[in-house]
Amino acid sequence: xxxxxxxxxxxxxxxxxxxxxxxxxxxxxxxxxxxxxxxxxxxxxxxxxxxxxxxxxxxxxxxxxxxxxxxxxxxxxxxxxxxxxxxxxxxxxxxxxxxxxxxxxxxxxxxxxxxxxxxxxxxxxxxxxxxxxxxxxxxxxxxxxxxxxxxxxxxxxxxxxxxxxxxxxxxxxxxxxxxxxxxxxxxxxxxxxxxxxxxxxxxxxxxxxxxxxxxxxxxxxxxxxxxxxxxxxxxxxxxxxxxxxxxxxxxxxxxxxxxxxxxxxxxxxxxxxxxxxxxxxxxxxxxxxxxxxxxxxxxxxxxxxxxxxxxxxxxxxxxxxxxxxxxxxxxxxxxxxxxxxxxxxxxxxxxxxxxxxxxxxxxxxxxxxxxxxxxxxxxxxxxxxxxxxxxxxxxxxxxxxxxxxxxxxxxxxxxxxxxxxxxxxxxxxxxx
Numbered sequence: 001x002x003x004x005x006x007x008x009x010x011x012x013x014x015x016x017x018x019x020x021x022x023x024x025x026x027x028x029x030x031x032x033x034x035x036x037x038x039x040x041x042x043x044x045x046x047x048x049x050x051x052x053x054x055x056x057x058x059x060x061x062x063x064x065x066x067x068x069x070x071x072x073x074x075x076x077x078x079x080x081x082x083x084x085x086x087x088x089x090x091x092x093x094x095x096x097x098x099x100x101x102x103x104x105x106x107x108x109x110x111x112x113x114x115x116x117x118x119x120x121x122x123x124x125x126x127x128x129x130x131x132x133x134x135x136x137x138x139x140x141x142x143x144x145x146x147x148x149x150x151x152x153x154x155x156x157x158x159x160x161x162x163x164x165x166x167x168x169x170x171x172x173x174x175x176x177x178x179x180x181x182x183x184x185x186x187x188x189x190x191x192x193x194x195x196x197x198x199x200x201x202x203x204x205x206x207x208x209x210x211x212x213x214x215x216x217x218x219x220x221x222x223x224x225x226x227x228x229x230x231x232x233x234x235x236x237x238x239x240x241x242x243x244x245x246x247x248x249x250x251x252x253x254x255x256x257x258x259x260x261x262x263x264x265x266x267x268x269x270x271x272x273x274x275x276x277x278x279x280x281x282x283x284x285x286x287x288x289x290x291x292x293x294x295x296x297x298x299x300x301x302x303x304x305x306x307x308x309x310x311x312x313x314x315x316x317x318x319x320x321x322x323x324x325x326x327x328x329x330x331x332x333x334x335x336x337x338x339x340x341x342x343x344x345x346x347x348x349x350x351x352x353x354x355x356x357x358x359x360x361x362x363x364x365x366x367x368x369x370x371x372x373x374x375x376x377x378x379x380x381x382x383x384x385x386x387x388x389x390x391x392x393x394x395x396x397x398x399x400x401x402x403x404x405x406x407x408x409x410x411x412x413x414x415x416x417x418x419x420x421x422x423x424x425x426x427x428x429x430x431x432x
Contacts, residue, residue, distance in 0.1 A: 097344030135278030
């Protein structure tokens with residue numbers, strides 16, 4: 001086969017360009033990475049992409065944990081203030097139970113208690129930036145506010161633990177009831193006070209609710225000495241809104257029912273009402289792969305968590321989110337009216353119940369906060385491991401690179417030198 005000068009030149013240039021291409025690829029690694037395209041190392045590049053995705057996820061989780069920690073620390077600080085205020089509320093209520101106080105003293109105590117509740121509401125409206133901590137997912141809306149005017153709210157009897165245990169009998173459908181915490185107060189035209197279990201419609205005399213039950217082993221709904229009478233299928237929601245404000249205006253006298261010869265009407269009290277503009281939804285800040293776990297991945301506490309439910313909103317979905325606060329407002333109104341006996345009995349029960357409920361919500365949040373703090377350490381360790389994996393699969397071996405660069409540079413220089421000697425000259429070379 002005849003070897004022409006053109007073929008020789010083409011082969012030489014092809015080999016020279018290939019050498020230069022290899023040299024150029026090696027030079028790319030001088031930025032510290034040996035992977036710039038999938039063709040550089042198919043297996044290594046696949047691992048590199050997977051590790052990079054893990055790193056991005058890890059950094060997002062770390063950001064979530066940091067944000068969640070800030071959120072919960074601020075929420076905890078606000079709740080610490082609220083629990084301190086509730087402890088003060090209890091002390092003031094206990095002081096109001098002292099029969100030596102005159103009417104002026106009771107009004108002064110009521111003013112202090114009102115200011116106390118107003119300060120609680122202010123703490124529950126705490127913000128981080130423009131986000132409210134206790135508003136659920138409606139975190140750009142101020143959640144708690146107090147009405148400008150007093151409203152007529154149904155009066156209730158808050159049961160202590162022993163009363164709850166006794167009166168929590170079967171309801172009208174025969175289902176066992178274990179959540180009875182309040183009864184609705186009724187005024188009889190005989191001048192006496194009565195209380196109704198709104199879940200069963202059973203009506204009891206005040207004396208039996210306060211003292212008489214203590215002489216009985218258990219509630220017997222067929223015993224007329226225990227149960228004064230019954231209003232079948234009574235529905236609180238037909239007469240009161242979820243905040244307990246009576247629908248019938250002025251003082252609720254439009255409703256009446258005669259039971260066992262006594263005409264009964266609702267007892268109401270004029271008081272301020274606390275309302276809630278948030279919702280009962282949770283804000284999730286995920287800290288690990290997998291589905292959202294509401295028990296550990298949520299960072300907020302809603303109004304419903306803090307304030308539970310009462311006799312008026314127990315069947316509302318969602319609940320009002322201010323049940324406990326409105327019970328505190330009821331206490332303010334009762335003490336303002338000089339009812340020191342009520343303060344020593346129900347007032348103390350309400351203060352204890354509200355304090356316990358807020359502490360429970362605070363404890364649950366503290367447990368979640370601890371889970372996030374534990375996750376922070378785990379995520380930091382994971383990040384270090386991922387970075388190490390990325391370095392192992394993608395970083396340049398400097399010693400190897402230096403050796404190969406010198407090798408290809410030498411080959412390229414020698415190729416140029418040889419080419420200048422063996423390639424046939426051009427017409428210009430001959431003419432010169």
